[in-house]
Amino acid sequence: MKHLLSPLDLSVEELDDLLNLADRIVADPKKYSHCCDGKKLATLFYEPSTRTRLSFEAAMLNLGGSVLGFASADSSSASKGESVSDTIRVISCYADICAMRHPKEGAPMVAASKSSIPVINAGDGGHQHPTQTLTDLLTIRSLRGELGNLTIGLCGDLKFGRTVHSLIHSLIRYENVKFVLISPKELRIPDYIREDVLDANDIEYVEVEQLEKVMPQLDILYMTRVQKERFFNESEYLRMKNFYVLNAQKMQLAKPDMFVLHPLPRVNEISVEVDDDPRAAYFRQAKYGVYVRMALIMTLLELEVK
Amino acid sequence: MLNVGQLNEGFVLDHIEAGKSMELYNYLGLAKLDCCVAIIKNARSNKMGKKDIIKIEGGLNLVDLDILGFIDHKITVNIIKGGKICDKKELALPNTITNVIKCKNPRCITSIEQGLDHVFILTDKENQIYRCLYCEEKNVK
Numbered sequence: 001m002k003h004l005l006s007p008l009d010l011s012v013e014e015l016d017d018l019l020n021l022a023d024r025i026v027a028d029p030k031k032y033s034h035c036c037d038g039k040k041l042a043t044l045f046y047e048p049s050t051r052t053r054l055s056f057e058a059a060m061l062n063l064g065g066s067v068l069g070f071a072s073a074d075s076s077s078a079s080k081g082e083s084v085s086d087t088i089r090v091i092s093c094y095a096d097i098c099a100m101r102h103p104k105e106g107a108p109m110v111a112a113s114k115s116s117i118p119v120i121n122a123g124d125g126g127h128q129h130p131t132q133t134l135t136d137l138l139t140i141r142s143l144r145g146e147l148g149n150l151t152i153g154l155c156g157d158l159k160f161g162r163t164v165h166s167l168i169h170s171l172i173r174y175e176n177v178k179f180v181l182i183s184p185k186e187l188r189i190p191d192y193i194r195e196d197v198l199d200a201n202d203i204e205y206v207e208v209e210q211l212e213k214v215m216p217q218l219d220i221l222y223m224t225r226v227q228k229e230r231f232f233n234e235s236e237y238l239r240m241k242n243f244y245v246l247n248a249q250k251m252q253l254a255k256p257d258m259f260v261l262h263p264l265p266r267v268n269e270i271s272v273e274v275d276d277d278p279r280a281a282y283f284r285q286a287k288y289g290v291y292v293r294m295a296l297i298m299t300l301l302e303l304e305v306k
Numbered sequence: 307m308l309n310v311g312q313l314n315e316g317f318v319l320d321h322i323e324a325g326k327s328m329e330l331y332n333y334l335g336l337a338k339l340d341c342c343v344a345i346i347k348n349a350r351s352n353k354m355g356k357k358d359i360i361k362i363e364g365g366l367n368l369v370d371l372d373i374l375g376f377i378d379h380k381i382t383v384n385i386i387k388g389g390k391i392c393d394k395k396e397l398a399l400p401n402t403i404t405n406v407i408k409c410k411n412p413r414c415i416t417s418i419e420q421g422l423d424h425v426f427i428l429t430d431k432e433n434q435i436y437r438c439l440y441c442e443e444k445n446v447k
Contacts, residue, residue, distance in 0.1 A: 083420050104415040106440020110422060125413045127441055192444070196430075 002300055003112040003119040007133040007170045015137070015170075022138050022288075022295035029062065029291075035298060035305050036065030042095035043069030044087065044111075045122070046078055046102045051264060051286060052122050052131070056099045059293035068095060073103075085114045092116040097301055099131075100124075118300035126162050132263050133166040134296065135289035140220060142288060143259050143281055148174035151217050155182040155244055156224035156269055158189040163263045164224060165193055172201050179205035180214045184243050186236075187226070211244055215253035221246070223262045223269050223282075247271040254279065261285050310344050313386045316363040319374070320382040324348050327358035333377055333406065334369045336360070341368070372400035376436075401428050403436065411443040 003009070010018065025032050041060040045053050048071065057067045070076040077087060084102070088111040091098055099120040100108045105127035112119040123129040141147050152171065154164050158181055168189075171177045179198065181189050188207060189198075198205050208214055215221070226241045246260065251274055262270060262282040274280050298304075322330060327345050330336075336343050342363040351357040362368060366385060374381060375397040383395035408424045409416045416422050416438070425439040436445040 084415065085419065085422075102415070103413070104418060105411065105413050105442075106415040106438070107419075109440050110415050110419055124415075125441070127413075 001116075001118055003108075003115070003121075004130050004296065004300065005109050005112060005119070005121045006128045007130040007166045009130070012173050015134075018134070018292070018295050018299055019138050019141055021298065022291045023142070025291050025294050026142070026288075032063055032294065032298070032305055034064040035303050036060060036063035036301070039063075039065040039097070039301065040095040041065055041067050041069075041297065042091045042098040043067060043071075043122075044076070044091065044098055044100040044102075045069065045071050046073040046076065046100075046107070048072055049101055049123065051289070052101065052129075053099075055286070055289045056120075056122065056131075056293055058290050059297055062290065063294055063297060065096075065297075069098075084110045087111075088115045088119070097297060120296065120300070123162075126160055128166060129162050130166065131289070131293055131296065132163045133170050134292045135285060136163070136167050136222070136261060136263070137170060138292045139261060139281060139285040139288045140259075143284075144219065146174075147171065147177075149176045150219040151178040151180060152220040152222060153180040153182055153211075153214060153218040154222045154224070155211055155246075157187045157226045157240075158183040158224070159187040160227060161224045164189075164222070167222065168193060168197060172197060172203050177203070179203065180218060181205060181207045182209070182211050182214060182244070183207075184209060184240060187240060187243075211246070212250060212253060215250060215258075216255065218254065218258050221254070221258060221260045223260060223266070225262075225265065225267055225269055241267065241269075244269055245271055246274055248273045248277070251277055251279065310346055310361065312389055313344075313361050313363060314389050316341075316361065316386050317366055318382075318384040318386060318391075319360040319362070320357070320384055321351070321354060322358035322360065322381055323378060324354070324356035324358055326378065327360055330358075330360065330374070330377055333373050336362070336369075339364070339368060366395070371395065371397060372403060373406050375400050376403050376406060399428055399431060399434060402426070407436075407445055409438040409441060409443055409445075411438065411441050414438060414441040414443060416440060 043053050060067050084107050092115050097118045099122040101122040102124050105125040107124050108121035158164050228237050259281040344361040346359040348356045379397040379399050384391045385393040403426050404423050426436040429437045
């Protein structure tokens with residue numbers, strides 16, 4: 001039985017298969033609308049989430065399955081002190097597959113080790129968020145036709161942004177991917193990503209502070225939110241949160257076929273005036289998130305539709 | 307020069323970095339043994355200048371060589387029979403260590419989950435870097 005705990009749990013071939021299935025679902029969603037009839041997805045969300053939980057639920061409902069679960073630790077047995085290991089053993093009796101979000105890093109791995117159903121990591125603290133990475137990869141591949149041969153700008157909080165770290169890990173497996181890392185120096189990419197991932201694999205990258213200068217080079221601009229919850233100091237957060245604001249004026253500097261992605265939610269790092277630009281792809285990205293989760297549920301449940 | 311009695315049957319952990327023997331004593335749980343254990347601190351060494359030595363009476367199964375390898379794989383293990391060195395054991399960095407060190411990341415699941423082993427994996431042999439199995443936090447020695 002397979003679980004999905006990290007984006008790198010899938011080989012490039014497995015990832016291709018998954019994205020190809022997602023493409024087929026996008027092309028003909030009706031064909032897959034009953035493949036999970038009678039199956040149940042448990043959403044075990046120990047901390048609040050809107051889009052990840054709802055996109056998992058939408059994915060399972062689209063496949064004809066049903067959903068059960070909880071949306072915060074307060075409404076689960078965790079508030080009574082139940083361990084993750086015990087919870088998953090019980091949930092394994094109720095559902096066919098589960099998606100877990102937990103504030104503690106490694107919790108889904110503990111769950112997977114005791115589970116008799118596939119476990120999907122729906123985000124564990126600042127550690128991994130593999131289904132966001134799958135969403136990003138499907139979006140990039142759908143918009144550009146391939147995952148290699150691109151220059152991607154990653155902008156904003158590159159220090160704490162787990163989606164950025166996972167995306168780098170995944171994209172270095174493709175040919176000719178160049179990274180432009182755009183952040184204030186306080187929020188630069190951690191050393192272990194720079195040294196152990198980029199340098200160690202001889203990947204081409206530059207680190208800059210100014211977005212405007214590099215805009216014309218980019219094929220993809222991946223914006224991130226400066227997350228308030230990662231800062232201990234309010235004034236530091238206030239100083240950082242307005243560091244980058246993508247607006248129509250900056251979009252004029254970009255290539256006509258460049259795309260803007262964002263894992264959402266955004267606060268003010270992308271001005272609403274950009275939303276109508278055809279290159280703004282972040283709401284399409286949210287939709288791809290449902291399709292890729294449908295493909296993932298089918299893959300982990302080993303379901304096929306002829 | 308201090309003289310410690312000769313060991314007839316047992317093993318000697320030699321070339322321990324000076325000052326590290328008590329740390330090793332605690333990691334290996336030597337306090338629990340009821341055999342004879344001698345700790346020699348700051349012994350003179352041609353190779354190291356100063357070194358610590360631990361002598362233990364009994365079989366090598368009394369200690370976990372993986373723990374020893376993790377703490378310092380350059381330590382020499384001499385097996386003594388009839389008062390003489392009959393064998394030397396090479397130590398290596400273990401690929402996994404369980405319940406020897408604890409993950410210090412407060413966001414790690416090991417900080418709250420009952421009965422969960424603290425497991426570290428060797429991820430970079432050259433730089434001797436171990437990472438927590440669950441959160442991948444680096445262990446800083």
